[in-house]
């Protein structure tokens with residue numbers, strides 16, 4: 001009888017014991033996929049018998065035979081699903097994740113194959129937008145790439161302008177969110193805040209004029225002098241960490257992929273105290289992933 005328990009933790013020995021072959025992984029995916037009960041995708045019938053393969057389900061009315069991977073981000077993999085599980089495990093549980101180059105070496109796959117699978121994983125790592133920060137939050141923008149990493153320019157050429165919100169707790173830093181924007185304008189800064197910060201939150205920014213018009217919508221938005229970042233210490237440490245991570249394993253990150261990397265970074269960061277369930281959560285996101293515009297962070 002297969003083990004129905006959720007896999008917890010970051011221990012690779014336990015991981016290897018639990019997931020020994022493709023079959024173990026497919027069974028696990030089928031539990032996730034039909035966790036809320038089975039319903040035929042074609043006709044809505046709720047009864048099934050076993051399909052062509054033991055982990056498939058076949059509708060008793062219309063005979064539609066559904067695999068656990070169809071319609072998920074595990075569909076049409078170019079390598080065994082066991083390897084996909086290993087990659088998802090590493091990317092979710094290693095503090096810095098893994099680059100496509102590292103993945104290609106470790107799993108003996110083409111780098112391009114790793115690169116495109118990693119892009120799928122990153123899609124599942126984007127914010128659900130369900131938990132806006134509602135306490136105290138510091139917000140600022142910064143530049144990545146380009147000859148001089150100045151402030152308040154615009155995303156141009158290879159330069160990427162990022163806006164970042166960091167939740168400030170009594171005993172340190174809570175969650176954080178970042179998004180690539182074109183201009184540090186009230187329109188774009190407002191769109192970012194609406195996604196990730198509650199209207200009642202205490203928002204602290206520097207004196208940049210892009211934030212001023214947003215005080216109508218966010219009544220607790222306060223602007224204070226930056227004092228070369230001294231008033232935003234945690235936020236600036238966070239910026240340095242993002243930059244260090246990008247430099248360290250992702251030598252070059254294109255503008256098109258930048259948001260994916262920001263999402264990857266913050267998916268792990270925001271769950272650094274929930275490492276027990278991070279792998280299972282990411283699998284769930286990948287199984288239930290849909291291109292719902294509400295869930296996709298548009299830039």
Ligand SMILES: [Zn+2]
Nearest residue numbers: 040043059062
């Ligand atoms: Zn059916």
